[in-house]
Amino acid sequence: MPKKRKETIEDVLEEFAISLKESGENNFAVVVYTYLGSRKIGLDGYFAEHCQKFCKEQMPKIEKALKRKNN
Numbered sequence: 001m002p003k004k005r006k007e008t009i010e011d012v013l014e015e016f017a018i019s020l021k022e023s024g025e026n027n028f029a030v031v032v033y034t035y036l037g038s039r040k041i042g043l044d045g046y047f048a049e050h051c052q053k054f055c056k057e058q059m060p061k062i063e064k065a066l067k068r069k070n071n
Contacts, residue, residue, distance in 0.1 A: 010036060
């Protein structure tokens with residue numbers, strides 16, 4: 001009997017990205033696929049820095065939207 005290959009985080013994320021795409025969550029699928037590609041070529045740290053910068057820049061807009069929802 002052949003030895004079963006251990007599932008990696010990349011395998012799980014790729015399955016997740018496929019599910020996202022199939023369910024119409026294309027924006028999130030793009031983010032997951034971009035992370036997987038950047039990880040494969042060793043640029044996942046750079047991708048994470050980019051995401052962190054984006055979040056910090058957009059935080060005032062996010063907080064404003066959350067306050068509107070709570071009122």
